[in-house]
Amino acid sequence: MKILIACDCYVTPEMIDKIKDLEKYGNEVVVYDNKLLETKEAFAEYMLKTELEGAEAVEAGDEFVRLAEDADIIAVHLTPVNKKVIDNAKKLKLVAVMRGGVDSVNVDLLNKKGIIVTNAPWRSAFAVADFTVGMMISEVKNIAKSHHLLMEGKWEKEYPNDINYIDMRNRTIGLIGFGYIGQRVQQNLSGFGSKVIVHDPFMDDERVKQLGGNPVSLDELLSTSDIISLHLRYSEKTKNFIGRKEFAKMNEKATLINTARAGLVDQEAMIEALENKKILGAAVDVYHEEPLPKDNPYTKLDNITLTPHIAGVSNDTIANAVEIISEDLNRYFKNEEMKCVVR
Template identity: 40%
Template sequence: MKTLVIGDPLLSSEKLKIAVHEIMGEEVEVCCVDWKPANDEEFWYLRSIVEKNGPSVGKPPQEIFDYVGEVDMIITQHTPINEQIIEAAKKCKVIGVCRAGVENIDVTAATKHGIPVCRTMGRNANAVSDYTVALMITEMRNIGRGHAALKQGEWKKQYSNYEFVGDMYGKTVGLVGFGYIGHCVAKKLKGFDVNILVYDPFVKAEEIEAQGCKLVSLEELCEKSDFISMHARLSDETRGLIGTAQFELMKPTAYIINTARAGLIDEQALIAALQDKKIGGAAIDVWWVEPPAKNHPFMTLDNVTITPHLAGSTKDAFNRTPYLLLEEIKRTAQEGKPRWIVNAKDVSVELNTLQ
């Protein structure tokens, strides 16, 4: 078997190669290519536009074409795999992506050519769920604002939420989406003795109740929650899921947390809700445009905590991901029961030759 691994600034081809040998066997021939934008700023910019507009706008390394026509498997993380690459991959039996999203892969082209695309579900669930809980506490307790004030020589004790600063104990947390990350957040919050509501039309009530949570409508979640935390995937159906109507339902003391995708929340509606103090505050790690403009309204608001898309970015998560992906590809090849293949309904999964 021959494999092409395509690294990037966050996960090198060398690390991908090691994972391939450990999971698939030392006898596998591995070809290495690294996607190397000019600098970190260019990498994050290119990654951002691919996320929004698909792999056709990306700039993958031309070295890919030196190997792609002879390989059985392609493994990558953020590198855009466009239609031209897929058409050249004449022998490829599977494309594996070291992330949950497949925005950087032309899935339509892969399906047309009969190539399954396997993603990595839950790869950074621990990292993002840790960060989510941290943001809840940071926003409610003014940790970031206190730090910033003290750095400026100001001993500040009162902030915009001083009339309702509270404890986590007894609060109601609403989770919008109950996938891998939502499950992890719920599990980690249990130690705080909170009540957990869930809105997810794709998960059965029994599964949610088994985790000690309660399935509710989006309206009820907005009305009753002290924290609303976003964990849904972004799609045409979920874009702008939280907008003006939902903010009108929220408590004036409620906090909204977003470590998922910016587009789940209507940007202008959130800005207005914060400016008018319709909610208690927000903690935002994901942006509608990355990086945001220097004059973005969040920069001057005193009831929002902002971070530069850090939630899933831990070395532990990046280093663990290729092992999770390759174990899943190996399991699928052996059992023929795809779980993480995004085009499984359209592609006959025949990976037995990878064993």
């Protein structure tokens, strides 16, 4: 078989030895270095566009389309596998995506054609989970805010969240979404002694319990949590999952953390909630427009912590992705059940 691997500024040709090792099964491995994604700026632009509009919103590049023509397997990081690529790849049997999300791949069309799609769902779980807990602590303990004020020469002891300035062990933390990242966040929080409750609209309560979570209704989570952290995939079903109705159900001491996807939250509703003190605060790593414009209303608020979409950044993340994909491809060639098939 011919295996086509598309590299970019993050997944470089030097990092994919484990996938190239699939030559041991008699395969031909072709490495394509996508020049459309050779800078982090271009990568960020592509990523945001595919997250918001899907795989058809960006170009794969003529050379990649040509190379895909006789490929049996395509492995990509962010290089899109859209209709143009799929229609031209007459021999295609499997697409492997080295990311947790598959926004840059037309999964519906691939499934319709009977082409297997696999991904790396927990590649950044550790990084995002660590970062999420860090955001919680930074926001509720005012670490980022106090640093910023000190850099401005201000010695400040009072903050907007003083009414709920309590220890982590006395906080109720609600996780919306209990996949790989949500589960890892709960594990990280265990050392703090926090009460953790879970709502996952795509997982039944028994499964949540089997995974060690304490399932509750969305209404209960919203009304009782001191900290609410989002860990859902973005889709039409989860678009604006948190809107005005949900903010109205939160208690006034609640803090919202979003290290998942910007589209999960109605931005105008959150700005309104923060401005009117309907909730205590927020910490955000993902945005509808990136880089975040200087005039974005978030930057005018004193009860929010902002970071530039870096929750999943780790030297380990890419290595994890390559390992997950190579292991699943090895299962494919051994006629074993693959673990990360996307349907």
